[in-house]
Amino acid sequence: MLLCNLVSIAQRVGAPRIVPTRGIPYPTGDPSLSAEGERAWRRQLLERALQALATPVTEPTVFDGDPLE
Protein backbone atom coordinates (compact mmCIF):
# COMPACT_ATOMS: atom_id res chain seq x y z
CA MET A 1 0.00 0.00 0.00
CA LEU A 2 1.07 3.58 -0.61
CA LEU A 3 1.26 6.50 1.83
CA CYS A 4 1.49 9.71 -0.22
CA ASN A 5 0.37 13.29 -0.68
CA LEU A 6 -0.08 13.35 -4.49
CA VAL A 7 -3.15 11.11 -4.46
CA SER A 8 -4.33 11.92 -8.00
CA ILE A 9 -1.04 10.70 -9.48
CA ALA A 10 -1.11 7.54 -7.35
CA GLN A 11 -4.63 6.80 -8.62
CA ARG A 12 -3.66 7.46 -12.22
CA VAL A 13 -0.72 5.06 -12.17
CA GLY A 14 -2.96 2.43 -10.60
CA ALA A 15 -1.72 2.14 -6.99
CA PRO A 16 -4.38 -0.18 -5.52
CA ARG A 17 -4.39 1.00 -1.86
CA ILE A 18 -3.67 4.67 -1.12
CA VAL A 19 -3.67 6.51 2.23
CA PRO A 20 -3.36 10.31 1.82
CA THR A 21 -0.79 12.20 3.88
CA ARG A 22 -0.30 15.87 4.74
CA GLY A 23 2.73 17.06 2.80
CA ILE A 24 5.17 16.06 0.10
CA PRO A 25 8.38 16.39 2.21
CA TYR A 26 7.04 14.36 5.18
CA PRO A 27 4.73 11.49 4.17
CA THR A 28 4.49 10.11 7.72
CA GLY A 29 4.87 13.38 9.60
CA ASP A 30 3.21 16.70 10.26
CA PRO A 31 5.65 19.32 11.59
CA SER A 32 2.75 21.58 12.58
CA LEU A 33 1.92 19.22 15.47
CA SER A 34 3.75 18.87 18.80
CA ALA A 35 6.30 16.03 18.83
CA GLU A 36 3.92 13.93 20.91
CA GLY A 37 0.89 14.78 18.75
CA GLU A 38 2.84 13.95 15.62
CA ARG A 39 3.87 10.52 16.93
CA ALA A 40 0.23 9.76 17.82
CA TRP A 41 -0.90 10.89 14.35
CA ARG A 42 1.79 8.74 12.66
CA ARG A 43 0.59 5.72 14.59
CA GLN A 44 -2.99 6.34 13.48
CA LEU A 45 -1.78 6.73 9.90
CA LEU A 46 -0.12 3.30 10.10
CA GLU A 47 -3.25 1.79 11.63
CA ARG A 48 -5.12 3.11 8.61
CA ALA A 49 -2.43 1.56 6.37
CA LEU A 50 -2.96 -1.83 8.05
CA GLN A 51 -6.70 -1.45 7.62
CA ALA A 52 -6.13 -0.75 3.89
CA LEU A 53 -3.91 -3.84 3.59
CA ALA A 54 -6.66 -5.99 5.06
CA THR A 55 -9.40 -4.60 2.75
CA PRO A 56 -10.24 -6.22 -0.61
CA VAL A 57 -10.00 -3.74 -3.54
CA THR A 58 -10.48 -4.09 -7.29
CA GLU A 59 -9.18 -0.68 -8.41
CA PRO A 60 -7.19 2.29 -7.03
CA THR A 61 -8.88 2.97 -3.70
CA VAL A 62 -8.26 5.93 -1.39
CA PHE A 63 -8.59 5.25 2.31
CA ASP A 64 -9.15 8.83 3.43
CA GLY A 65 -10.59 10.66 6.36
CA ASP A 66 -7.89 12.24 8.43
CA PRO A 67 -7.23 10.00 11.41
CA LEU A 68 -7.19 12.96 13.80
CA GLU A 69 -10.45 14.42 12.58
Place this chain on the structure above:
Amino acid sequence: MRIVHYLNQFFAGVGGEDAAGAGPELREGAVGPGRRLAALLGDEHELIGTAFCGDDYASGHTEFAAALVEQAREAGAELLVAGPAFTSGRYGLACARILAAATEAGLPAVAAMSPDNPGLAEAAGIPVIESGATARQMGPSLERLAAAARKLAAGAELTAEDGRIGPVARTNRMAERSAAERAVALVLRRLGGDRDATEIPLPDFDQVTPAAPLSDPSDALIALLTEGGFVPAGNPDRLESARASKWIRHSLEGRDSVEAGEFESVHGGFSTQWANAEPNRILPLDAARQLEGEGAIGGLHTEYFATTGNGTTVADARRFGLEWAAELHGARIQAAILTAT
Protein backbone atom coordinates in the same frame (compact mmCIF):
# COMPACT_ATOMS: atom_id res chain seq x y z
CA MET B 1 -1.46 37.51 -29.43
CA ARG B 2 -0.99 38.52 -25.82
CA ILE B 3 0.55 35.63 -23.92
CA VAL B 4 1.03 34.87 -20.21
CA HIS B 5 3.76 32.42 -19.22
CA TYR B 6 3.58 30.11 -16.15
CA LEU B 7 6.73 29.21 -14.17
CA ASN B 8 7.37 27.62 -10.78
CA GLN B 9 9.04 29.60 -7.98
CA PHE B 10 12.49 28.36 -8.94
CA PHE B 11 12.45 29.44 -12.59
CA ALA B 12 10.66 32.66 -11.63
CA GLY B 13 13.70 33.49 -9.51
CA VAL B 14 11.74 33.64 -6.24
CA GLY B 15 13.75 30.89 -4.52
CA GLY B 16 14.45 27.17 -4.27
CA GLU B 17 12.81 24.69 -1.92
CA ASP B 18 12.70 27.36 0.80
CA ALA B 19 10.17 29.22 -1.38
CA ALA B 20 8.19 26.15 -2.52
CA GLY B 21 5.30 27.25 -0.29
CA ALA B 22 4.98 30.64 -2.03
CA GLY B 23 1.46 31.49 -3.20
CA PRO B 24 0.38 32.39 -6.77
CA GLU B 25 1.37 35.72 -8.25
CA LEU B 26 1.25 37.46 -11.64
CA ARG B 27 4.03 39.83 -12.66
CA GLU B 28 4.27 42.08 -15.69
CA GLY B 29 6.55 41.04 -18.55
CA ALA B 30 8.84 38.08 -19.07
CA VAL B 31 10.88 36.52 -16.24
CA GLY B 32 13.78 34.04 -16.37
CA PRO B 33 13.37 31.58 -19.27
CA GLY B 34 10.39 33.70 -20.36
CA ARG B 35 12.81 36.27 -21.79
CA ARG B 36 14.16 33.77 -24.30
CA LEU B 37 10.63 32.50 -24.94
CA ALA B 38 9.45 36.07 -25.68
CA ALA B 39 12.24 36.47 -28.23
CA LEU B 40 11.39 33.14 -29.87
CA LEU B 41 7.68 34.02 -30.06
CA GLY B 42 8.55 36.79 -32.49
CA ASP B 43 7.13 40.25 -33.11
CA GLU B 44 3.52 39.29 -33.73
CA HIS B 45 3.15 38.01 -30.15
CA GLU B 46 3.74 39.74 -26.84
CA LEU B 47 4.60 38.01 -23.57
CA ILE B 48 2.66 40.38 -21.33
CA GLY B 49 3.09 38.67 -17.98
CA THR B 50 4.54 35.84 -15.92
CA ALA B 51 2.37 33.81 -13.55
CA PHE B 52 4.14 31.71 -10.94
CA CYS B 53 3.50 29.69 -7.81
CA GLY B 54 5.56 27.63 -5.35
CA ASP B 55 5.56 23.91 -6.19
CA ASP B 56 4.36 22.77 -2.76
CA TYR B 57 1.63 25.42 -2.70
CA ALA B 58 0.45 24.40 -6.19
CA SER B 59 0.34 20.71 -5.16
CA GLY B 60 -1.77 21.38 -2.10
CA HIS B 61 -4.03 24.20 -3.35
CA THR B 62 -5.54 23.22 -6.70
CA GLU B 63 -7.46 26.51 -6.82
CA PHE B 64 -4.18 28.39 -7.49
CA ALA B 65 -4.58 27.61 -11.21
CA ALA B 66 -8.05 29.11 -11.68
CA ALA B 67 -6.97 32.18 -9.69
CA LEU B 68 -3.89 32.76 -11.87
CA VAL B 69 -5.79 32.17 -15.12
CA GLU B 70 -8.44 34.69 -14.01
CA GLN B 71 -5.73 37.27 -13.25
CA ALA B 72 -4.08 36.55 -16.61
CA ARG B 73 -7.40 37.07 -18.41
CA GLU B 74 -7.99 40.35 -16.63
CA ALA B 75 -4.51 41.41 -17.74
CA GLY B 76 -5.58 40.71 -21.34
CA ALA B 77 -4.06 37.26 -21.95
CA GLU B 78 -5.29 35.45 -25.06
CA LEU B 79 -3.06 32.37 -24.72
CA LEU B 80 -1.22 30.60 -21.86
CA VAL B 81 2.16 28.91 -22.09
CA ALA B 82 3.54 26.82 -19.18
CA GLY B 83 6.99 25.43 -18.43
CA PRO B 84 9.14 23.71 -19.56
CA ALA B 85 8.82 21.56 -16.43
CA PHE B 86 11.37 18.90 -17.55
CA THR B 87 10.98 15.87 -15.19
CA SER B 88 9.99 17.93 -12.12
CA GLY B 89 6.81 16.21 -10.88
CA ARG B 90 5.24 18.97 -8.81
CA TYR B 91 6.02 21.60 -11.49
CA GLY B 92 4.58 19.34 -14.22
CA LEU B 93 1.43 18.80 -12.21
CA ALA B 94 1.09 22.56 -11.69
CA CYS B 95 1.50 23.14 -15.48
CA ALA B 96 -1.21 20.53 -16.15
CA ARG B 97 -3.54 22.31 -13.72
CA ILE B 98 -2.84 25.65 -15.43
CA LEU B 99 -3.69 24.05 -18.80
CA ALA B 100 -6.96 22.70 -17.40
CA ALA B 101 -7.92 26.04 -15.82
CA ALA B 102 -7.10 27.94 -19.04
CA THR B 103 -9.15 25.53 -21.15
CA GLU B 104 -12.02 25.85 -18.67
CA ALA B 105 -11.81 29.62 -19.08
CA GLY B 106 -11.83 29.29 -22.88
CA LEU B 107 -8.17 30.22 -23.44
CA PRO B 108 -5.89 28.13 -25.65
CA ALA B 109 -2.90 26.80 -23.71
CA VAL B 110 0.21 24.68 -24.19
CA ALA B 111 2.84 23.36 -21.78
CA ALA B 112 6.21 21.65 -22.14
CA MET B 113 7.54 18.79 -20.03
CA SER B 114 9.42 15.51 -20.33
CA PRO B 115 7.48 12.38 -21.37
CA ASP B 116 8.48 10.95 -17.95
CA ASN B 117 6.83 13.81 -16.02
CA PRO B 118 3.84 12.52 -13.99
CA GLY B 119 2.04 15.78 -14.78
CA LEU B 120 1.67 14.64 -18.40
CA ALA B 121 -1.18 12.23 -17.65
CA GLU B 122 -3.00 15.01 -15.78
CA ALA B 123 -3.06 17.24 -18.85
CA ALA B 124 -6.02 15.21 -20.15
CA GLY B 125 -6.00 15.97 -23.83
CA ILE B 126 -4.66 19.55 -23.65
CA PRO B 127 -1.47 19.98 -25.72
CA VAL B 128 1.86 19.23 -24.05
CA ILE B 129 5.11 19.52 -26.02
CA GLU B 130 8.09 17.31 -25.24
CA SER B 131 10.92 18.99 -23.33
CA GLY B 132 14.27 17.53 -22.32
CA ALA B 133 14.77 15.83 -18.96
CA THR B 134 16.65 18.63 -17.23
CA ALA B 135 17.17 22.39 -17.47
CA ARG B 136 20.36 21.69 -19.42
CA GLN B 137 17.98 21.22 -22.38
CA MET B 138 16.29 24.60 -21.77
CA GLY B 139 17.33 26.06 -25.16
CA PRO B 140 15.92 23.43 -27.53
CA SER B 141 12.93 22.87 -25.21
CA LEU B 142 11.99 26.56 -25.40
CA GLU B 143 12.40 26.56 -29.18
CA ARG B 144 9.92 23.68 -29.54
CA LEU B 145 7.51 25.28 -27.05
CA ALA B 146 7.63 28.67 -28.81
CA ALA B 147 7.04 27.06 -32.23
CA ALA B 148 4.04 25.17 -30.79
CA ALA B 149 2.65 28.33 -29.16
CA ARG B 150 2.92 30.23 -32.47
CA LYS B 151 1.10 27.42 -34.27
CA LEU B 152 -1.60 27.28 -31.58
CA ALA B 153 -2.01 31.07 -31.75
CA ALA B 154 -2.63 30.69 -35.49
CA GLY B 155 -5.51 28.34 -34.67
CA ALA B 156 -3.81 25.17 -35.90
CA GLU B 157 -3.90 21.82 -34.14
CA LEU B 158 -0.69 20.51 -32.53
CA THR B 159 0.41 17.02 -33.51
CA ALA B 160 3.27 14.59 -32.85
CA GLU B 161 5.22 16.45 -35.54
CA ASP B 162 5.27 19.51 -33.25
CA GLY B 163 6.64 17.33 -30.45
CA ARG B 164 3.22 16.80 -28.90
CA ILE B 165 3.13 14.03 -26.27
CA GLY B 166 0.57 12.54 -23.92
CA PRO B 167 -3.14 11.89 -24.26
CA VAL B 168 -4.85 13.51 -27.25
CA ALA B 169 -8.55 14.30 -27.18
CA ARG B 170 -10.36 12.51 -30.03
CA THR B 171 -12.23 14.84 -32.32
CA ASN B 172 -14.14 14.33 -35.55
CA ARG B 173 -12.63 15.79 -38.69
CA MET B 174 -12.58 15.07 -42.40
CA ALA B 175 -9.55 13.00 -43.39
CA GLU B 176 -7.88 13.61 -46.72
CA ARG B 177 -7.56 9.90 -47.46
CA SER B 178 -9.97 7.03 -46.86
CA ALA B 179 -9.61 4.69 -43.86
CA ALA B 180 -8.48 1.87 -46.20
CA GLU B 181 -5.66 3.98 -47.63
CA ARG B 182 -4.55 5.13 -44.17
CA ALA B 183 -4.61 1.57 -42.82
CA VAL B 184 -2.42 0.35 -45.68
CA ALA B 185 -0.06 3.28 -45.14
CA LEU B 186 0.24 2.35 -41.44
CA VAL B 187 0.91 -1.31 -42.30
CA LEU B 188 3.67 -0.22 -44.70
CA ARG B 189 5.25 1.96 -41.99
CA ARG B 190 5.06 -0.96 -39.56
CA LEU B 191 6.70 -3.28 -42.10
CA GLY B 192 9.34 -0.61 -42.57
CA GLY B 193 10.30 -0.91 -38.90
CA ASP B 194 8.21 1.91 -37.37
CA ARG B 195 6.67 0.31 -34.27
CA ASP B 196 5.07 3.52 -32.95
CA ALA B 197 2.97 4.85 -35.81
CA THR B 198 -0.71 4.86 -34.87
CA GLU B 199 -3.85 6.97 -35.24
CA ILE B 200 -5.00 6.06 -31.73
CA PRO B 201 -2.22 6.41 -29.14
CA LEU B 202 -3.04 4.42 -26.03
CA PRO B 203 -2.04 5.42 -22.49
CA ASP B 204 1.07 3.53 -21.57
CA PHE B 205 0.54 2.99 -17.84
CA ASP B 206 0.38 -0.61 -16.71
CA GLN B 207 -2.75 -2.15 -15.35
CA VAL B 208 -1.95 -2.98 -11.74
CA THR B 209 -3.81 -5.98 -10.39
CA PRO B 210 -4.40 -5.37 -6.67
CA ALA B 211 -2.96 -8.04 -4.39
CA ALA B 212 -5.39 -9.99 -2.24
CA PRO B 213 -5.90 -8.42 1.19
CA LEU B 214 -4.10 -9.68 4.27
CA SER B 215 -6.42 -11.95 6.23
CA ASP B 216 -4.85 -10.68 9.45
CA PRO B 217 -2.10 -8.02 9.70
CA SER B 218 -1.28 -9.24 13.22
CA ASP B 219 -0.08 -12.45 11.60
CA ALA B 220 1.76 -10.87 8.65
CA LEU B 221 5.38 -9.97 7.90
CA ILE B 222 5.44 -6.40 6.58
CA ALA B 223 8.24 -4.41 4.91
CA LEU B 224 8.81 -0.65 4.99
CA LEU B 225 9.81 0.87 1.62
CA THR B 226 10.26 4.44 0.44
CA GLU B 227 11.12 6.51 -2.63
CA GLY B 228 12.12 9.41 -0.36
CA GLY B 229 15.91 9.17 -0.93
CA PHE B 230 16.18 7.76 2.60
CA VAL B 231 19.74 6.69 3.51
CA PRO B 232 22.02 6.13 6.53
CA ALA B 233 23.74 9.44 7.41
CA GLY B 234 26.55 10.23 4.99
CA ASN B 235 24.90 8.19 2.22
CA PRO B 236 27.51 5.39 2.14
CA ASP B 237 25.92 3.70 -0.90
CA ARG B 238 25.85 6.97 -2.87
CA LEU B 239 22.14 6.88 -3.70
CA GLU B 240 21.44 9.62 -6.27
CA SER B 241 19.37 12.67 -5.29
CA ALA B 242 17.71 12.70 -8.74
CA ARG B 243 17.33 10.33 -11.71
CA ALA B 244 18.17 7.35 -9.51
CA SER B 245 19.75 4.42 -11.31
CA LYS B 246 19.58 2.12 -8.28
CA TRP B 247 18.01 1.39 -4.91
CA ILE B 248 19.58 0.67 -1.52
CA ARG B 249 18.79 -1.54 1.47
CA HIS B 250 19.70 -1.06 5.11
CA SER B 251 19.16 -3.12 8.27
CA LEU B 252 16.55 -2.06 10.82
CA GLU B 253 17.49 -4.77 13.31
CA GLY B 254 17.85 -3.57 16.89
CA ARG B 255 16.23 -0.20 16.12
CA ASP B 256 12.99 1.14 17.58
CA SER B 257 13.12 4.36 15.62
CA VAL B 258 15.15 6.11 12.93
CA GLU B 259 16.96 8.96 14.65
CA ALA B 260 18.15 12.34 13.38
CA GLY B 261 21.87 12.20 12.70
CA GLU B 262 21.73 8.48 11.91
CA PHE B 263 19.47 8.68 8.85
CA GLU B 264 18.73 11.41 6.34
CA SER B 265 17.03 12.05 3.02
CA VAL B 266 19.14 12.89 -0.03
CA HIS B 267 16.07 13.47 -2.21
CA GLY B 268 16.72 16.46 -4.49
CA GLY B 269 13.07 17.24 -5.27
CA PHE B 270 11.96 18.89 -2.00
CA SER B 271 13.41 20.47 1.12
CA THR B 272 14.70 17.66 3.36
CA GLN B 273 14.85 19.81 6.52
CA TRP B 274 11.76 18.17 8.09
CA ALA B 275 12.86 14.63 7.23
CA ASN B 276 16.37 15.20 8.55
CA ALA B 277 15.06 16.69 11.82
CA GLU B 278 12.79 13.64 12.32
CA PRO B 279 13.55 10.73 9.94
CA ASN B 280 10.42 8.82 11.05
CA ARG B 281 8.58 11.37 8.88
CA ILE B 282 9.79 9.42 5.83
CA LEU B 283 10.27 5.91 7.22
CA PRO B 284 7.70 5.45 10.04
CA LEU B 285 9.76 2.94 12.04
CA ASP B 286 8.82 4.27 15.50
CA ALA B 287 5.09 3.76 14.96
CA ALA B 288 5.58 0.47 13.12
CA ARG B 289 7.69 -0.93 15.99
CA GLN B 290 5.01 0.13 18.48
CA LEU B 291 2.34 -1.70 16.50
CA GLU B 292 4.64 -4.72 16.17
CA GLY B 293 5.26 -4.71 19.95
CA GLU B 294 1.52 -4.66 20.60
CA GLY B 295 0.92 -7.49 18.15
CA ALA B 296 -1.01 -5.43 15.56
CA ILE B 297 1.74 -6.26 13.03
CA GLY B 298 3.01 -9.86 12.98
CA GLY B 299 6.58 -8.74 12.29
CA LEU B 300 8.58 -6.09 10.45
CA HIS B 301 11.08 -7.03 7.75
CA THR B 302 14.65 -6.84 9.01
CA GLU B 303 15.61 -4.18 6.45
CA TYR B 304 14.11 -1.34 4.47
CA PHE B 305 14.52 -0.59 0.75
CA ALA B 306 14.81 2.92 -0.63
CA THR B 307 15.32 4.74 -3.88
CA THR B 308 14.87 8.34 -4.96
CA GLY B 309 11.71 9.13 -6.91
CA ASN B 310 12.83 12.38 -8.52
CA GLY B 311 12.99 12.50 -12.29
CA THR B 312 13.43 8.73 -12.19
CA THR B 313 12.51 7.14 -15.51
CA VAL B 314 9.48 4.89 -15.65
CA ALA B 315 11.72 2.10 -16.99
CA ASP B 316 14.09 2.30 -13.99
CA ALA B 317 11.21 2.59 -11.51
CA ARG B 318 9.59 -0.49 -13.03
CA ARG B 319 12.85 -2.42 -12.66
CA PHE B 320 13.20 -1.36 -8.98
CA GLY B 321 9.62 -2.49 -8.34
CA LEU B 322 10.22 -5.90 -9.90
CA GLU B 323 13.44 -6.34 -7.91
CA TRP B 324 11.75 -5.31 -4.65
CA ALA B 325 8.83 -7.68 -5.24
CA ALA B 326 11.23 -10.57 -5.93
CA GLU B 327 13.30 -9.78 -2.80
CA LEU B 328 10.21 -9.52 -0.60
CA HIS B 329 8.70 -12.72 -2.00
CA GLY B 330 11.99 -14.50 -1.29
CA ALA B 331 11.94 -13.26 2.31
CA ARG B 332 8.29 -14.40 2.72
CA ILE B 333 7.07 -10.86 3.30
CA GLN B 334 3.30 -10.61 2.81
CA ALA B 335 2.76 -6.85 2.55
CA ALA B 336 4.64 -3.59 2.06
CA ILE B 337 4.05 -0.03 3.19
CA LEU B 338 5.63 2.39 0.69
CA THR B 339 5.96 6.05 1.59
CA ALA B 340 6.09 8.46 -1.36
CA THR B 341 7.21 12.09 -1.27
